[in-house]
Amino acid sequence: MAASEPLTIESLGELMALVGKSADFTRITLEAGANRITLSVYSSMADNRQIYEHLMPGLQGMQEKIRDWSALLGRLPFKDMSVETEPKKIAAKLQRGFAVIELAILPAETLLIDISNESLGHRSNNDTENEFAVIGPKAGFVENLEINMHLLRQQIAVPQLIFEDMTLGSLSKTKIVVAYIEGLTNPELVQKMKDRLRGIDFDVVYDSAMLEQVIADESNTPFPLFLTTERIDRISYVISSGQVAVMCDGSPYVLSGPSTFMDFFISPEDYYLPWITGSFFRIIRIMSVFFSLFASPLYIAVLTYHFEAIPTRLLHPIMLSGLHVPFSPVMEVLFLETTIELLREAGARLPAKIGQTLGIVGGIVIGEASVQAALTSNILLIIVALSALASFTTPIFKMANTIRVLRFPLILLSALLGGFGIAVGFTLLLAHLLRLKSLDSPYMIPFYPFRRGNLADSLIRSSYQHTTNRTLYLNPLRKKRYHPNMAKDDIDHED
Amino acid sequence: MNYQAPLAKTVSPYLLWFMIHKSQTGVAVLDFQSRIAQGAEQDSWVSVLLTGLSMHLVVLLMFYVLKHANRGDLVSLHVQLFGRGLGTLLNGVFLLYLLLLVCYQLITYSQVIQALVFPDMGTWRIGLVFLLLFVYITSGGFRVITGTAFWFVLIPSLLIVTLFIPLQYADWRNFLPMFNHSLPEYAYSAAQSLPLYIGVELLLMYYPFIRNNDKAQKWAHIGVMHTYLLYFVFVVATFAYYNMGQLRHSVWPTLGMSKIIQFTFLDRFDYFYIFNWVFVITPPCCLILWSCTRILRFTTRMSGRVSLWATAAVVFVIVAVFHDMLAIDRLGAVVRYAGTSLLFGYIPLLAVCVFIANRFRKSVRDSEA
Numbered sequence: 001m002a003a004s005e006p007l008t009i010e011s012l013g014e015l016m017a018l019v020g021k022s023a024d025f026t027r028i029t030l031e032a033g034a035n036r037i038t039l040s041v042y043s044s045m046a047d048n049r050q051i052y053e054h055l056m057p058g059l060q061g062m063q064e065k066i067r068d069w070s071a072l073l074g075r076l077p078f079k080d081m082s083v084e085t086e087p088k089k090i091a092a093k094l095q096r097g098f099a100v101i102e103l104a105i106l107p108a109e110t111l112l113i114d115i116s117n118e119s120l121g122h123r124s125n126n127d128t129e130n131e132f133a134v135i136g137p138k139a140g141f142v143e144n145l146e147i148n149m150h151l152l153r154q155q156i157a158v159p160q161l162i163f164e165d166m167t168l169g170s171l172s173k174t175k176i177v178v179a180y181i182e183g184l185t186n187p188e189l190v191q192k193m194k195d196r197l198r199g200i201d202f203d204v205v206y207d208s209a210m211l212e213q214v215i216a217d218e219s220n221t222p223f224p225l226f227l228t229t230e231r232i233d234r235i236s237y238v239i240s241s242g243q244v245a246v247m248c249d250g251s252p253y254v255l256s257g258p259s260t261f262m263d264f265f266i267s268p269e270d271y272y273l274p275w276i277t278g279s280f281f282r283i284i285r286i287m288s289v290f291f292s293l294f295a296s297p298l299y300i301a302v303l304t305y306h307f308e309a310i311p312t313r314l315l316h317p318i319m320l321s322g323l324h325v326p327f328s329p330v331m332e333v334l335f336l337e338t339t340i341e342l343l344r345e346a347g348a349r350l351p352a353k354i355g356q357t358l359g360i361v362g363g364i365v366i367g368e369a370s371v372q373a374a375l376t377s378n379i380l381l382i383i384v385a386l387s388a389l390a391s392f393t394t395p396i397f398k399m400a401n402t403i404r405v406l407r408f409p410l411i412l413l414s415a416l417l418g419g420f421g422i423a424v425g426f427t428l429l430l431a432h433l434l435r436l437k438s439l440d441s442p443y444m445i446p447f448y449p450f451r452r453g454n455l456a457d458s459l460i461r462s463s464y465q466h467t468t469n470r471t472l473y474l475n476p477l478r479k480k481r482y483h484p485n486m487a488k489d490d491i492d493h494e495d
Numbered sequence: 496m497n498y499q500a501p502l503a504k505t506v507s508p509y510l511l512w513f514m515i516h517k518s519q520t521g522v523a524v525l526d527f528q529s530r531i532a533q534g535a536e537q538d539s540w541v542s543v544l545l546t547g548l549s550m551h552l553v554v555l556l557m558f559y560v561l562k563h564a565n566r567g568d569l570v571s572l573h574v575q576l577f578g579r580g581l582g583t584l585l586n587g588v589f590l591l592y593l594l595l596l597v598c599y600q601l602i603t604y605s606q607v608i609q610a611l612v613f614p615d616m617g618t619w620r621i622g623l624v625f626l627l628l629f630v631y632i633t634s635g636g637f638r639v640i641t642g643t644a645f646w647f648v649l650i651p652s653l654l655i656v657t658l659f660i661p662l663q664y665a666d667w668r669n670f671l672p673m674f675n676h677s678l679p680e681y682a683y684s685a686a687q688s689l690p691l692y693i694g695v696e697l698l699l700m701y702y703p704f705i706r707n708n709d710k711a712q713k714w715a716h717i718g719v720m721h722t723y724l725l726y727f728v729f730v731v732a733t734f735a736y737y738n739m740g741q742l743r744h745s746v747w748p749t750l751g752m753s754k755i756i757q758f759t760f761l762d763r764f765d766y767f768y769i770f771n772w773v774f775v776i777t778p779p780c781c782l783i784l785w786s787c788t789r790i791l792r793f794t795t796r797m798s799g800r801v802s803l804w805a806t807a808a809v810v811f812v813i814v815a816v817f818h819d820m821l822a823i824d825r826l827g828a829v830v831r832y833a834g835t836s837l838l839f840g841y842i843p844l845l846a847v848c849v850f851i852a853n854r855f856r857k858s859v860r861d862s863e864a
Contacts, residue, residue: 305613309763417624419766420608423773424628427643431628434642435635448642449507 009087012102012110016040019094028056032063036104045097047117054078055099055115066103069111080114092173118146126252130397131231133269140230145175145249152179152247155236160184166197168211168248172204175249176211179235185242186475192439193244193257208248208255209398217437222405224264224398225438226257233268242476244439258439258474260446262458264399265289270461279460286459288390292403293429295387296333297414297422299380303329305418322377330415332376336384337407339366344388344404445473498567500703506641508711514701515554515718517644517778518694520725522603525772527691527726528733528748534683535676536739537669540730542684543691547723550692553838554715556846557698563849567703570793576848583794590790592833594806596693597783598813599830600776601625602823605814607747611769622814625780626807632781633788633803637704640785644778651771655725657764658732661752665735686835690827691726693834694779695719696842700786784810 009015019025024044030037037059041051058076066072069083084090085108094100097116103109124147126140141148149163160182168176176197180190196215205211209228216225229235230252235245238256245256265285270278302309303318310318325332343362347355367385370376387407394400406429413421436443446454453472456462468484470476499505531539564572569589574582605621632643698715705711733748745751749768756764784806791802817823 306763306766309761309766311757311759311762314760418612419770420612420621420624420773423770424624427628427773427777428631430646431632431635431639431643434639434646444642448645450509450645 009091012087012090012108015087015091015094019091030059030063034104035063035066037063037066038102038104040094040100040102041115042094042097045095045117046099046115047097050078050115051099055113059101066105068106069109072101072111076113078113078115082112083109084112085109095173118144122147126230128231131229131234131267131395133231133267133272135272136268137231137233139232141232141235141247141252141254143250143252145177145247148247148254149177149179151232152235152239152245155232156181156239161239163247164194166194168197168200168202169205170201170203172206174205176205177247179239179245179247181239181242184476184478185239185244186477189242189244189258189439189474193246196439197246205248205250207251208246208253209251211246211248212255217440218435221432221436222402223261223433223436223443224396224402225259225436225443226255227259227263227396228253228255228398229396230254231268237268237271238263241470241481242474258437258441259443260438260441260473261433261436261443262446264396265394266461267395275461275463279462282461283459285393285395288393289403292387292391293407293410294422294426295383295390296337296380296407297410297425299383300329300333300411301414301418301422304415318377318379321379324374325377326374327376329380330411332380333384333411336370336376336380337411339370340384340388341404441473446471497562497709498565498703499706499708500567502706504637505704505706506638508705508707509714510641510645511698511705511711511714512718512721513645513648514641514782515695515698515715516721516725517648518697518782519692519719519722519779521690521694521776521779522600522607522772523690523693524726524729524775525607525747525749525768526603527688528730528737529742529745530687531684531730532734532739532742534685534687535680537671537734538674538676538681539684539688540727540734541674542681543688543726543730544723545681546685546688546692547719547726549839550695550719550723551716553695553842554698554712554719556842557696557702558709558712558715560842560845560849561699561702562709563853564702567708568701568789569699570790572845572849576845576852586790586794590787592837593783593787593790594810594813595826595830595833597780597787597810598817599826600780601810601814602817602826604772604776606823607750607769607772610746611750611765617815618817619811619815622811625777626811626814628777629781629784630803630807632777633784634800637701637785640778640781643781647774647778651775654768654771655728657753657756657767658728660756661736662732664755665732666738667735669734669738686831688726689835689838690831692722693830693838696834696837697779697782697786700789701782 009018016027019040019042020027022042024042026039026041026043028039030039039051039055039059054077058072062072062075073081084093090100090110090112093112097114099113099115101111101113122144123142126142127138128140131140139151141151153161158181162180162182164178166176166178168174178190178194178197193215197211200211200214202210202214212224212226212228213219218225227234227238235254235256239245243256243258245254247254265282267281267285270282272278273281303322307315322329322332327335339362343358343366346362347358350358363385367381371378371381388404391400391403391407394403410422410425410429413425415421417424433444434442434448442449445451446458451472453469456466457471461467465484468481469479470481472479531542535542560572561567561569565575570582570586573585573589576582577585601622602618604625605618608621609616609618632639702708729749733742733752736752737745737748742748750765753765753768754763758764761767784803787806788799788803791797791806792799795802797805817826
């Protein structure tokens with residue numbers, strides 16, 4: 001796999017010479033007569049308390065007596081100790097915070113002891129601020145893989161939950177875990193996901209969102225093809241419905257797939273609210289996508305080409321509000337949309353408190369001032385602000401960004417070809433979505449290919465009595481989720 | 496003998512419904528009412544229905560023919576029945592017919608746009624936008640075309656609801672007196688309604704891409720039925736809304752009807768119809784381009800991508816040079832004649848050929864045994 005392995009280490013001496021250059025590398029030698037014990041460790045990776053409280057006392061005074069490893073193995077109180085001869089493996093473990101013990105009388109072998117400090121450099125909790133839900137759990141994944149596995153296993157408490165690990169990245173050696181449920185998840189999906197991950201050759205894996213792009217079926221698309229989320233409930237839901245999840249050390253985002261277009265508009269909150277309310281909010285979210293995509297293009301198309309389509313009584317206020325604006329509608333729209341994009345981008349880069357102030361400055365001051373300066377019309381300001389608001393209702397930030405980007409080609413099309421351009425743009429968008437696949441499964445399921453069984457939980461979130469089956473496009477080995485509990489549903493049922 | 500493409504490239508049999516229906520409905524739905532009314536006048540809805548019913552027969556014959564094709568489509572059947580030389584010639588003729596069909600759709604729709612929305616926009620500009628769109632969709636393969644067909648049956652179907660508004664102004668006495676026309680008048684209307692049903696023959700090309708295609712005939716019949724029921728609704732609504740005198744002077748009766756629809760925020764509802772027709776003509780045109788690509792790849796050495804661009808270029812040139820109204824009318828007539836002779840002349844003939852070939856092969860096998 002690793003075609004671009006950056007360094008090769010031939011011998012133990014070479015390794016020690018190399019790591020010795022680093023300031024955080026510590027080497028302690030205990031000498032007595034002919035024998036000599038050497039302890040090498042990265043102090044930045046290891047738990048230093050363990051070295052001085054348990055390891056050093058165990059080694060002291062042993063220089064004379066020791067003849068082979070068994071004497072030490074019996075004496076030291078650590079869970080993971082192994083004898084290793086291969087320099088490459090020694091290097092790998094040393095990087096992860098193991099202590100390397102050398103004996104002068106056994107020059108080829110070393111003893112590796114696990115004293116790594118896992119909690120160093122990690123936050124212990126994540127309040128899911130990026131995917132917030134008012135109702136439901138607030139805990140999210142963090143940057144530590146061990147903690148993430150712990151969090152997930154707390155929610156899915158069956159031995160069938162399997163974590164398979166692999167290492168990726170020629171420089172970062174990042175630990176990746178593929179999570180699925182044995183006997184439920186279709187083994188083909190697991191195999192496909194593992195094959196795709198194994199096929200990767202990358203230097204540093206920073207985040208699972210990066211993996212998502214590398215393993216995606218189609219890279220020339222603005223749409224995210226795999227769901228990445230920091231919410232635990234979301235991941236346990238997709239795993240329990242038969243998807244495969246991929247966790248990446250150092251990333252609070254867990255990736256799952258195969259995903260569909262609809263997955264990105266579902267919020268876990270839909271399931272915590274009564275189904276009628278939940279469905280209502282979901283429909284609002286989907287409608288706001290359309291609004292956000294087509295509102296400003298329609299404004300341009302109507303005011304540039306089709307003003308006879310508006311009734312006179314409505315045309316009057318629109319014309320009045322744009323009376324002093326010297327620009328064409330498309331320039332107006334582009335000016336306002338760019339302003340909103342600037343505000344959004346600045347708000348995202350700034351610290352939270354300044355970001356809030358910026359929102360007020362941008363939203364009120366710039367908006368009001370640009371209308372008074374006759375740069376844009378009032379009505380357009382309302383439309384653009386509403387469609388910006390609408391685009392942020394999408395629960396997954398990546399998809400919200402996609403929608404914001406897609407407005408611009410539609411704006412250009414409508415400026416060039418009016419309503420005809422919007423129809424063409426919609427067709428292009430739909431055709432593009434139809435071409436997409438996530439882990440070889442069509443992106444537009446359950447609408448095309450049409451799957452009646454999955455409609456119960458798509459545009460609307462039906463009551464739990466109707467979602468007793470798992471999503472069928474994933475081909476789960478167990479189709480039934482739970483018993484519908486229908487008994488009390490019948491008229492005047494008595495038991 | 497039944498042939499099916501590799502499973503990963505096929506679509507579910509129920510999609511045949513949408514494919515058949517969608518390949519038939521095109522730009523003709525906008526103006527067919529005034530054309531057919533020239534024959535049997537207020538009774539011409541009978542002709543529309545009867546022509547639609549005859550499509551069941553055409554579908555039956557096509558399925559019979561296709562079951563005996565080596566590779567499951569017309570191009571391979573031609574070579575199989577008539578040999579390499581004559582087969583390739585026939586394929587060329589079929590290719591030409593398909594090209595005419597897609598040009599007809601594009602030119603007629605451009606006329607609508609030029610007459611009602613953008614008087615200054617050249618046909619070549621509209622054609623260029625459409626062809627780029629078609630090439631993008633078609634290069635996604637048959638499954639993507641089927642997907643657009645599926646969606647673009649559903650979305651324009653919402654417009655049927657809006658027919659209720661013109662029907663408030665309906666005069667149902669327009670249908671009286673009933674059945675007072677002669678047979679030639681019905682026949683004239685039937686001939687004029689044929690462009691509504693052209694497109695069903697594309698099944699001859701995509702048949703191998705339907706999963707379990709030998710058992711899928713049911714869905715094809717449902718698709719045909721969907722088509723003529725839809726036209727029936729449109730014809731009845733139009734005849735109830737217009738009287739014969741008005742209809743004779745109406746160029747696009749479907750669009751004319753939609754003009755009565757008004758909302759407080761929208762005066763010209765016909766724009767909605769016009770732009771929805773982008774959705775209506777896209778899937779059949781893509782399917783035709785896809786079929787052309789298949790024919791070219793089968794008969795020449797060009798790859799699929801090259802033949803798709805080549806077809807699109809040829810269509811663009813034809814669309815761009817057609818200006819003369821008379822020539823456009825003649826193009827419509829040629830398409831109508833070609834379609835009629837294909838559906839009611841050539842497909843039955845092909846069925847007879849297949850039948851004879853089968854008999855012959857069987858007797859050879861029997862005599863060998």
